Amino acid sequence: MYRSVLLFTLVGLLLLTRSHCFDSGFSGQEKTTHFGLTECALLRITASYLKSAYGSTDLDNIAGGTGLCDDVETMFNQIQQETRRLGINSKLRSVIDQVCTSNVLVNLEEFTSPSSHFDNEAFIEGSILIANRLADVQTNLMRDSLSVFDARQSFGQAMHTLQDFYAHSNWVELGRRIPNPNISKGQMFDLYAPEGFATCSNCTQQNCAENNILPEILRGQYLTSGYFNIYHTGSSKPKGKCSHGGPFDVTTETDAIGFGINKDNENSDHGSYHIIAAKIALDATVQQLESLWSTVGNDTFGRFLGFHSSSLVIAIDTTGSMGPVIKLVKELAIAIIEFTREENAFFRPSNYIFSPFNDPGWGPLTITTDAQYLIDTIKNLTVSGGGDTPELYYHGVNEALQVCEPNSIVYTFTDAPAKDYYLQPKVLARAIELKSKVFSFYVSSTFPFGKHRRRRNVGEILDGSVDDDLATATGGATIGLNPSRDSNATAAFAIRNLFPKQTLLAITGSDAINRTFAIDANISRMQIDLTSSSSVLTSTSDSLHLIDPDGVSITPVLTADGTYFQLYTIENPRAGLWQISSSQSFSRTIEITIPETSNSSTLTTCRTVLSQPIKRESNNSYGPLLTAPTVNQADLVIVTSCKNLRSSIQSATVELVNKVGQVISVSHASNVTETGSIIFPVQIPNTDFRMVTKIKLIDGSIVQRQSDALISPTSILISITNQPYTFKNNSMVPITFTIYNQAQETLTIHMCALDTLQILGDNGTCRNYTVSNMSYIHDKLNIDINVWLEENHTRNVSNITSGSMTFAITSNSNGRQELKNYQKIPFYIQTREYNDPLPVTSTTTTTLSTSVVSSPITVATTTTNKASSVVSNSTTVANTTTNKASCSSCIYTYSFDAYLIFLLSLIFTYFPIF
Secondary structure, eight states, X not given: OEEEEEEEETTEEEEEEEEOSSOOOOTTSOXXXXXXXXXXXXXXXXXXXXXXXXXXXXXXXXXXXXXXXXXXXXXXXXHHHHHHHHTOOOOHHHHHHHHHHHHHHHHHHTTXXXXXXXXXXXXXXXXXXXXXXXXXXXXXXXXXXXXXXXHHHHHHHHHHHHHHHHHHBSTTTXXXXXXXXXXXXXXXXXXXXXXXXXXXXXXXXXXXXXXXXXXXHHHTTOBOBOBOOSOSSSOOOOTTOOBOOSTTOGGGGSSSOBOOOOOSSTTSTTGGGHHHHHHHHHHHHHHHHHHHHHHHOHHHHHHHTTOSOOOEEEEEEOXXXXXXXXXXXXXXXXXXXXXXXXXXXXXXXXXXXXXXXXXXXXXXXXXXXXXXXXXXXXXXXXOOOOOSSOBOHHHHHHHHHTTSOTTOEEEEEESSOBSOXXXXXXXXXXXXXXXXXXXXXXXXXXXXXXXXXXXXXXXXXXXXXXXTOHHHHTTOEEEEEOTTTOHHHHHHHHHHTTSOEEEEEEEEXXXXXXXXXXXXXXXXXXXXXXXXXXXXXXXXXXXXXXXXXXXXXXXOEEEEEOSSEEEEEEESOOSEEEEXXXXXXXXXXXXXXXXXXXXXXXXXXXXXXXXXXXXXXXXXXXXXXXSOOBTTOOSEEEEEEEESOSSOEEEEEEEEEOTTSOEXXXXXXXXXXXXXXXXXXXXXXXXXXXXXXXXEETTSOEEEEEOSSOBOOBSEEEEEOSOOEEEXXXXXXXXXXXXXXXXXXXXXXXXXXXXXXXXXXXXXXXXXXXEOXXXXXXXXXXXXXXHHHHHTGGGTOOSEEEEEEEEEEEEEOTTOOEEEEEEEEXXXXXXXXXXXXXXXXXXXXXXXXXXXXXXXXXXXXXXXXXXXXXXXXXXXXXXXXXXXXXXXXXXXXXXXXXXXXXXXXXXXXXXXXX
């Protein structure tokens, strides 16, 4: 598998790729990729779960399956059909995507970490990393504020490292055909060769490639793994050690030179072992899922697998100025909750979350599965305080996003700007990660009780006039609120947005419009939403004009009419090319969507994602881009995956369109997979954009879908190196980062770091940097958790505690355009120690016999931080950081007992007893 690392120069961004790990893959690709193995394991455990928990009898062929999965799409469809028969709300597709994507992204985010991939004989470090992440999975699933999303993410990351053990070590070459039971326990009870012990021979010809591991290593059953480095400078491979191998691995140039030992795919240096390694890795992944199920129980494991709904989140401003509208806000919130309680309600949330906010405080959160309890809580809500206009809006939203389910809908109600704008990148990163949409109801200043101060210097404007606000960036909307007439209509709008939907067209602007869009034959209902946050709509016949494919003027049915929105519906629209026009000249958004509740079993659903490539020898795989793209960036791709296409794909294009729907650029598909995934090359424009995919099928029909969120390119970015980070007591850990300025001017860049555990304090830590045009700076942030551990002692900090840290950067260009970007990283606080066994050691490379000590040998190990070589805390331009990835920094302290056992092993080796 290729992992990718971002190497920046003064002239821009270069994506370097390498062959390293099982190939990454994506859904529907090869069955032996990281994605394919994890997807197969999830499908099998899901079938077993449905048999056990729901008595299903139709999934025996999946639950009892062995070996690799040949057709995951058929397996998935069979499971989905069974969940519909059982009446179970299933988010399995979303769960598979999240777990598998988290697995694949380890190749990008932890590219240089030996422990993440079992490189460089980092057996103890890799085992501890797996143990920490699996412990974090259980912690997230078993705490009161259960976080299924974070649990899935940690599980996917842990499985990447676990699977790489079989691709990168010599476990298979040693004749092992079952999973190693110890590598998930933070220990290695297997003998493995220390740094001074040769493991491979020189081999530069194909005829010796798969026999380059020394015979004494195989006879003695000693574990080893390949060393890997892409840099000629920095740490070197110890003499006589095996290399990982592949075109980018420079360790193949030093003894032992030549071929490596990886089994990442069938074309790898040890490719003939690839299928065997993949089968063992699959079995190991299934075993970890079974272990998790046994630990957390049926109900929680079912939530882990996605057998539940998303959360319904309501966040309300409770300052005194909301007094004139609080009655309306309560009515709206209660109406939404009541709708979800109806007997035949399609949307039933797994829980309800209420998050009040004001100034100077926020909270407490109410998290409940009891709808009536939340209704009573909201009925008793009172308003008070405030007075300086801006409120702690983002604190209220952030608290809810930390505990809500993926794909949740968030409704916020306020009448003021956000005082805590610095939290916006952190909140946006979390919302995008969760694929959750924010709908902001805003009391406009056109009414006498609305707050009139709207300047950026008092907080972020939340009235919809800012293009990159939270609602727009997440694919939601900002809607004005008129207390005098909008109660029932606004409730209808909110309820309509509870349902998942596919977007055909979205346009934001104040000019007259005239656009075309395609309706396919699988669509039985079309919805048109016209919304505004500051301009009063009038319900007239001139609002919208629609022409169907036959040239007939169509009048849509008006289903709800408010001061700031109009909702229309068209049943059974004719397939073909439609035209929509409007002569109205006020700021508004027009969105044409298809509800997924409408004939959902046959509805064509598509998902389009801006992605970063992970190149490999065999083919390409992709992971979603988790930061803002940079202007003119050309190393990204757009991936569209569709289900229920009526026929095969003939051709496909993707259009980048600006917020008013004008086409910026058009890209043609570079690859169409058999499963309907379409790959498009893309160059990022210098303006906000959405992505519109148009697919022409061989039957002549056209399928059109548009991404919801408005993407804002930037000219600044931040990269966090040496991931993953684990913090321990009495240790100072530097987080190293690089800030890049790809603009044509010198910029002052403001950086703020915030974390979910408040290690950096409630408001985080901030710094300013002056960065020349087309340049970059290195810096570090030293983390000391001792104070945090002391303050949290009474809270019974668990052995493994996880959190995340968001690094947000902002700047203003000379044209006063605000530039923004961010990167979010996970971290772990480890308060337990593992017992590390002693690697077999010797002062000579004399051949070892097959008579070896099989019992574990214990050693007290002090492991230095492999990422300790960092750039000094300065803003020196163009300094470089070398990753110290060797094991030369590992210090082994031997106990007398261990030494005695080792001496006995030498005696038995050279003087065998018969």
